[in-house]
Amino acid sequence: MSEHHYAVIMAGGGGTRLWPVSRKEKPKQLLPLLGEDTLFQSTVARLKDLFPPERILVVTVEEQAREMREQAPQIPAENYLIEPSPRGTASVVGLAAMVLKKRDSQAAMAILPSDHFIRNVDLFHYLLKAAFDVAENGYLVTLGITPTLPSTAYGYIQQGKPLDGNYKYPVYTAESFKEKPNEQTAQQLLRMGDHSWNSGMFIWRADTILNEIGKQMPDLSEALNAIGETWDAPERIETLNKLWPQLKNETVDYGIMENSERVAVLPAGGLGWSDVGSWSSLFEVLLPDMNGNISTNSALHLPHETHNTLVYGGHDRLIVTIGVDDMVIIDTGDALLVCKTDQSQRVKEVVEHLRKHRQENFL
């Protein structure tokens, strides 16, 4: 990997879809959801051999930064970029690009969510290298994930023409972006074969993305310039605190990618990727037994006539399931979730309900 290549880990979110394990104070990326390491630690570890810690940046909010510094002390303190408040991924990406451009005028960066799972790390490394090659030619590269089921939980990218160039991996123009589809449309997209899941992983040069922001989000571009001017001065925080809250809350996808003509997509199969976006996704990430069951603490799970069921947590108690099919059972100290797997996207509605009813202790 070139010395001008950087990784930028985005970790601002406080998702609610893995409640009751993830909480307001302990968002998903800071939790050891899938083993001993937290998702954030796994994301950092996955970059080993590719980027030295000095070339790994983290963009996050103050509330999470302290915990992250503890979890990944090898990343230099100045590489933690603190958003005064979450303002969408477009702002995050812009901030990181601005900072990197100032450090290194030739910088190129891989934007990586902090809370995803990737089983095949070797392939991930290979794809990143291939993507940086494409990015060096001025493209906004996005990693697509070849769908393995008609998921309604992901956005989709349709690939267009193959991109000319002597690349290590097939790469295409992006024909269109599609929001999370309904079941029927998802079936159709899967059959069409030219649609990938939008993974939220992007690779581009800092100057490419800053140019694109200049064209498509001039307000953001202007704010970034102003922030950049005082970035290395004592007024950094003051400027940030003043300008950041005024930014439009926008995603990279809607704000930039959908209307850009420089988007390239690398449709990756076999990566073993998941956004760990709901409890049902754990069936892809952890390996079920012969009955389709997953127990994170199998010594204390007694399944009778139980199939395709996830039993998560319950580290100090016995969990018996009888005649249970296609369920997730999430057992934490103060809350228990029993949910039909195909409805696990609705967990966020429960969190919303708790918020409305001010049951703060369960949030």
Place this chain on the structure above:
Amino acid sequence: MSEHHYAVIMAGGGGTRLWPVSRKEKPKQLLPLLGEDTLFQSTVARLKDLFPPERILVVTVEEQAREMREQAPQIPAENYLIEPSPRGTASVVGLAAMVLKKRDSQAAMAILPSDHFIRNVDLFHYLLKAAFDVAENGYLVTLGITPTLPSTAYGYIQQGKPLDGNYKYPVYTAESFKEKPNEQTAQQLLRMGDHSWNSGMFIWRADTILNEIGKQMPDLSEALNAIGETWDAPERIETLNKLWPQLKNETVDYGIMENSERVAVLPAGGLGWSDVGSWSSLFEVLLPDMNGNISTNSALHLPHETHNTLVYGGHDRLIVTIGVDDMVIIDTGDALLVCKTDQSQRVKEVVEHLRKHRQENFL
């Protein structure tokens, strides 16, 4: 009620079908399963206005007697008859009859399990009175329960001819006893209309049942005579400890009722009776809400798209159910049961498994 009429509460059992709430040390009858009172206390309370405490006997084992005395201190200490070990209901019934006959040669008794539920207590009183009238004519009376569904959890009694006599309630000879049927047979018995559930509640004179034991279980009869001889002597315990373990472990139904020609059945409808014999029976006992759900702690149960589901326990934690149908969720401190309602009879298999694997702390 005549001064010669007694109630005998049977409380020896250590059922396993309401695990994980009922445990070896805390059998079902000693637990406040359905409210503030324990099932035993409710059984005692149900006899109020019918029997003074001096005419209520309890047959149980030593392990449970202490707790029972605390739960129902109004019953005199000498009315607790202690089995050295459980030897089936035939022995219990024989012991109680022998003791009562010694106290009162004209004694008649209602044998009542300690762990049943009855909603309509007034009707229960009415039926008991009617049954005592029949018993005074030398019948072994059993309360039948008019079936409300084709249950496979109960034994059935087929009624024969109406019994002559000026009784307050229709009463029949017993044509036959049937063990717990399979689903198909249960459907058939329900359609036939002349079958009642065997409730395990019996009413008879002490001399009637002792004569019948003499005919059908001569070994038991002989042992009871020997026990009776030293009952009021210092050797009571010694004799009991010697003879009791040699008794055949037999139920009243198989040992006596099935082959007797003096059985009468009072088929009772509308009693709101349940043997509380499995978690599924709580749907009959507690009143489900409009979605068919029951929560024993509804303030901490949040149901989303949940139907016909029992959430029991979890008094200090939030329980969220999403897309859950026809389940029972039983949450205790150290164990959690999630079970399809129609498989709740299988809970005893789990307890058997735990016993085999010596997981004593969960028994």
